[in-house]
Amino acid sequence: MNKQQLIDNIRRKQTFLCVGLDTDIKKIPQHLLREDDPVFAFNRAIIDATADLCIAYKPNLAFYECLGTKGWQALEKTVRYLREHHPDQFIIADAKRGDIGNTSAMYARSFFEDLKVDAVTVAPYMGEDSVTPFLGYDNAWVILLALTSNKGSHDFQLTADAQGERLFEKVLRRSQQWAGPDQMMYVVGATQGRMFEDIRRIAPDHFLLVPGVGAQGGSLEEVCKYGMTKDCGLIVNSSRGIIYADNTENFAAAARQAAQEVQAQMAVQLKAIR
Amino acid sequence: MNKQQLIDNIRRKQTFLCVGLDTDIKKIPQHLLREDDPVFAFNRAIIDATADLCIAYKPNLAFYECLGTKGWQALEKTVRYLREHHPDQFIIADAKRGDIGNTSAMYARSFFEDLKVDAVTVAPYMGEDSVTPFLGYDNAWVILLALTSNKGSHDFQLTADAQGERLFEKVLRRSQQWAGPDQMMYVVGATQGRMFEDIRRIAPDHFLLVPGVGAQGGSLEEVCKYGMTKDCGLIVNSSRGIIYADNTENFAAAARQAAQEVQAQMAVQLKAIR
Numbered sequence: 107m108n109k110q111q112l113i114d115n116i117r118r119k120q121t122f123l124c125v126g127l128d129t130d131i132k133k134i135p136q137h138l139l140r141e142d143d144p145v146f147a148f149n150r151a152i153i154d155a156t157a158d159l160c161i162a163y164k165p166n167l168a169f170y171e172c173l174g175t176k177g178w179q180a181l182e183k184t185v186r187y188l189r190e191h192h193p194d195q196f197i198i199a200d201a202k203r204g205d206i207g208n209t210s211a212m213y214a215r216s217f218f219e220d221l222k223v224d225a226v227t228v229a230p231y232m233g234e235d236s237v238t239p240f241l242g243y244d245n246a247w248v249i250l251l252a253l254t255s256n257k258g259s260h261d262f263q264l265t266a267d268a269q270g271e272r273l274f275e276k277v278l279r280r281s282q283q284w285a286g287p288d289q290m291m292y293v294v295g296a297t298q299g300r301m302f303e304d305i306r307r308i309a310p311d312h313f314l315l316v317p318g319v320g321a322q323g324g325s326l327e328e329v330c331k332y333g334m335t336k337d338c339g340l341i342v343n344s345s346r347g348i349i350y351a352d353n354t355e356n357f358a359a360a361a362r363q364a365a366q367e368v369q370a371q372m373a374v375q376l377k378a379i380r
Numbered sequence: 381m382n383k384q385q386l387i388d389n390i391r392r393k394q395t396f397l398c399v400g401l402d403t404d405i406k407k408i409p410q411h412l413l414r415e416d417d418p419v420f421a422f423n424r425a426i427i428d429a430t431a432d433l434c435i436a437y438k439p440n441l442a443f444y445e446c447l448g449t450k451g452w453q454a455l456e457k458t459v460r461y462l463r464e465h466h467p468d469q470f471i472i473a474d475a476k477r478g479d480i481g482n483t484s485a486m487y488a489r490s491f492f493e494d495l496k497v498d499a500v501t502v503a504p505y506m507g508e509d510s511v512t513p514f515l516g517y518d519n520a521w522v523i524l525l526a527l528t529s530n531k532g533s534h535d536f537q538l539t540a541d542a543q544g545e546r547l548f549e550k551v552l553r554r555s556q557q558w559a560g561p562d563q564m565m566y567v568v569g570a571t572q573g574r575m576f577e578d579i580r581r582i583a584p585d586h587f588l589l590v591p592g593v594g595a596q597g598g599s600l601e602e603v604c605k606y607g608m609t610k611d612c613g614l615i616v617n618s619s620r621g622i623i624y625a626d627n628t629e630n631f632a633a634a635a636r637q638a639a640q641e642v643q644a645q646m647a648v649q650l651k652a653i654r
Contacts, residue, residue, distance in 0.1 A: 128482075128483070130486070166479075166483055166486075168477075168479060168483045168484075168486035168487045168490070169483075169486055171486075171487065171490045172486045172487070172489050172490040172494065174452055174456060174490075174494055174495075175449045175452045175453050175456070178445075178448055178449045178452050179449050182448060182449070200479075202477065202478060202479050202503070202506075203442075203476065204476060204503060205440075205442060205474075205476050206528070206529065206530040206591075206596075207530065208402075209402070209440055209442045209443075210442075212404070212440075212442035212443055212445075212446045213442045213445065213446070215446050216442070216445045216446040216448075220446065220447075220448055221448075229476070229478060229503045229505050229506075230505060230535075230536060231503050231504060231505045231525055231528075231536060231537065232476075232503075232525070232528050232530060232532050232533065232537075233530070233531070233532020233533060233534065233535030233536055233537070234531070234532040234535055235530050235531050235532040236530065236532050237532075251505055251506070254480070254505075254506050255480065256480040256481065256506060256507070256509050256510065257507070257508070257509050258506050258507020258508040258509040258510050258511075259506065259507060260507065261504075261507030261508055261554060262504060262505060262507055262547065262550060262551065262554075263505065263506075263507070265541050265547065265550060266541060266542060267539050267540060267541060267542070268540060268541070268542050268544075270542075273536065273539065273547065276536060276539065277536065280535060280536075317480075322480075
């Protein structure tokens with residue numbers, strides 16, 4: 107999916123919600139454990155209940171890998187299901203990969219050629235040649251970690267160099283030499299509040315993938331106030347707040363309701379840029 | 381495996397070689413493609429040919445993930461084979477993971493509870509709470525990226541803060557508050573030469589996992605000169621130089637010969653600390 111298609115989807119559906127598929131077999135409703143593939147059954151139900159309210163899904167690879175081959179199958183089936191039944195969805199593999207060139211090239215092959223997702227999250231620590239192998243595909247995106255939502259983001263990301271430039275700012279600035287806003291996005295945690303102002307000074311046109319609304323405590327209003335662009339420029343993720351809204355047989359309807367509440371707030375925010 | 385066992389293995393076998401299982405189905409000998417599981421068949425032959433010459437194996441997750449469920453199976457079989465037939469080997473999942481706490485906890489579960497490896501490589505960008513979930517297991521190690529072997533290591537890892545401390549030094553220093561040398565190692569590329577001196581000033585007792593000898597051009601002698609401790613303190617990895625020494629039916633014998641050459645050089649270096 108290219109940038110214009112993503113923007114069109116946001117305007118048409120009046121939402122910039124990404125539903126995080128952090129599907130934990132220990133947390134899904136009991137009755138699904140009778141299914142052949144409980145993780146896929148859960149995902150399919152969540153997707154069908156929320157697809158008109160969001161523009162992206164973000165499976166978190168950790169939750170699939172921890173089930174070994176079964177988890178990997180559930181992931182493949184989930185992506186294929188999205189492609190077949192909800193082709194307007196932007197699919198993000200939240201993998202936070204990044205390695206030396208030939209290894210990153212293998213990861214890129216997995217995600218873009220085999221799994222066929224639209225975007226992969228990548229960690230910047232190893233620099234340019236760990237990121238660029240992900241950039242050799244059409245309509246495929248790198249979402250680079252910039253300023254994350256967790257407490258540990260303060261350990262290294264905020265360290266300023268002798269000129270006062272903080273590490274996350276250096277990542278934003280330098281990575282723009284590797285790809286433009288048509289191929290790269292950045293992860294910025296919703297918990298970072300006014301830091302979105304600083305980020306928009308360096309990356310005014312890039313889409314930002316924003317985790318941390320909901321369970322992690324970030325505010326949608328604040329994110330929009332400081333981070334929204336004329337094209338929206340935001341994909342705001344919610345995982346636990348939506349997919350685990352309820353863990354009875356009513357889980358899909360409850361997920362839908364939780365997504366509806368977020369979508370309604372997003373529609374209000376989008377009015378500001380009409 | 382604990383630190384003393386690792387040191388004992390190094391002394392007994394007179395080697396600190398790690399063989400990197402970067403098994404690429406496109407590079408393995410043609411005749412193996414007739415096997416049910418060519419990747420596992422290749423790994424098993426390489427392992428049996430080299431196990432007395434090395435103390436560790438390091439499957440690189442990218443090369444397994446790119447084959448989807450089949451790759452994951454080959455990885456599981458490889459680890460199980462090592463556990464059953466070569467229980468003195470230290471097994472490193474080269475995964476370079478790192479995510480918010482609950483996600484890192486899922487990765488830790490995959491690697492330490494399900495796959496049952498000894499160590500996982502972890503990227504430090506997201507800070508403390510992305511690393512500590514990997515530290516909750518007995519005799520299980522985090523190998524944190526410090527100064528990597530690739531060109532991109534210069535992009536961010538060498539950036540100095542206002543006090544002159546470089547990012548990789550900050551990672552070495554701060555992460556020592558999270559775990560000691562009995563549970564944490566660091567990745568330092570063999571291409572970094574004299575930087576090993578700086579690293580030993582901050583981390584005198586930690587084991588270092590050193591990629592970059594061989595195909596990437598690092599020198600074993602230089603690594604030992606500046607990085608070796610009285611307990612050796614080094615695990616030097618070679619992947620392509622050993623496993624792809626030959627791609628005919630003779631590949632395993634050729635891998636053995638390549639490993640033998642490295643082991644002989646290592647035995648010479650180990651004499652210095654006897």
